[in-house]
Amino acid sequence: MQRFTNKTVLITGGASGMGLATARRLLDEGAYVVISGRDQARLDAAAAGLDADRLLSVRADVTSQDDLDRLMRRIETRRGGLDAVFANAGVGIFKPTTELTEADFDRTVDVNFKGVFFTITKALPLMRDGGAIVINASWTLQRGLPIASIYSATKAAVHNLARTLGADLAPRGIRVNSVSPGYIDTEMYRAANQDPEAEARNAAEVPLGSLGHPDDVAAAVAFLASDDAAYITGQDLLVDGGLVGSFPVAPAS
Numbered sequence: 001m002q003r004f005t006n007k008t009v010l011i012t013g014g015a016s017g018m019g020l021a022t023a024r025r026l027l028d029e030g031a032y033v034v035i036s037g038r039d040q041a042r043l044d045a046a047a048a049g050l051d052a053d054r055l056l057s058v059r060a061d062v063t064s065q066d067d068l069d070r071l072m073r074r075i076e077t078r079r080g081g082l083d084a085v086f087a088n089a090g091v092g093i094f095k096p097t098t099e100l101t102e103a104d105f106d107r108t109v110d111v112n113f114k115g116v117f118f119t120i121t122k123a124l125p126l127m128r129d130g131g132a133i134v135i136n137a138s139w140t141l142q143r144g145l146p147i148a149s150i151y152s153a154t155k156a157a158v159h160n161l162a163r164t165l166g167a168d169l170a171p172r173g174i175r176v177n178s179v180s181p182g183y184i185d186t187e188m189y190r191a192a193n194q195d196p197e198a199e200a201r202n203a204a205e206v207p208l209g210s211l212g213h214p215d216d217v218a219a220a221v222a223f224l225a226s227d228d229a230a231y232i233t234g235q236d237l238l239v240d241g242g243l244v245g246s247f248p249v250a251p252a253s
């Protein structure tokens with residue numbers, strides 16, 4: 001499929017995990033891809049494995065208004081505009097609620113909510129009518145995960161943003177959706193699941209029987225960002241192997 005030929009797509013948090021998998025997928029489908037992240041060395045390492053002819057990597061922290069302004073200027077200079085944005089950068093601080101500090105709150109909200117909001121609003125002047133925005137939310141916006149109170153609230157917030165912006169930007173034909181990954185095997189997942197039993201335990205909760213791969217989410221993002229989803233806006237697409245939709249089954253004794 002070549003659904004993104006001549007299209008320019010920005011992916012925040014593009015140096016790893018689902019962001020990098022989506023960069024690879026959209027490059028395969030013909031896009032010009034801009035990846036951003038906080039660390040130039042990580043961006044360079046990611047770029048080394050990608051098609052350099054249609055790739056721009058820009059160091060930009062989504063919590064910095066100056067960085068976001070610089071990022072958008074680089075895109076405007078290089079490409080003149082944007083057709084799609086994957087607002088993917090995020091952090092997870094997973095602790096019992098009573099142990100979460102003000103610093104944990106501020107950092108999580110800064111990256112996952114404020115960062116997503118300003119990535120989108122600063123990208124909008126560059127976006128061509130008929131474009132698409134996809135936000136990386138999480139399955140935890142739909143189910144209560146005890147160690148994820150602030151994290152899950154930010155993900156509910158960004159899904160709500162997708163709904164509102166879906167309506168707000170409809171006159172320009174810009175569609176806005178979120179994707180909600182389940183357990184996806186990435187750096188963030190591994191940092192939060194260091195116990196050796198975690199993979200088997202988590203996979204057992206998933207009806208399809210395994211953790212997801214970043215490519216599973218990349219395929220869903222490519223769909224939502226493409227014209228195949230031309231009549232879909234303000235929605236959340238779960239990519240979770242059935243996790244949220246199923247009733248937890250007690251392990252056999």
Ligand SMILES: NC(=O)c1ccc[n+]([C@@H]2O[C@H](COP(=O)([O-])OP(=O)(O)OC[C@H]3O[C@@H](n4cnc5c(N)ncnc54)[C@H](OP(=O)(O)O)[C@@H]3O)[C@@H](O)[C@H]2O)c1
Pocket residue numbers: 012013014015016017018019036037038039042060061062063088089090091092111115136137138139180181182183184185186187188189
């Ligand atoms: N893995 C899962 O099971 C799972 C499930 C549901 C939702 N998600 C969501 O999926 C998204 C991607 O995470 P991932 O699982 O693919 O993990 P990941 O590989 O750790 O990706 C997170 C990316 O965000 C970037 N990032 C973090 N803070 C940033 C900032 N202030 N400015 C710019 N970039 C920043 C990181 O790059 P640098 O550190 O180099 O800046 C990194 O590339 C996140 O929004 C996460 O909440 C993950």
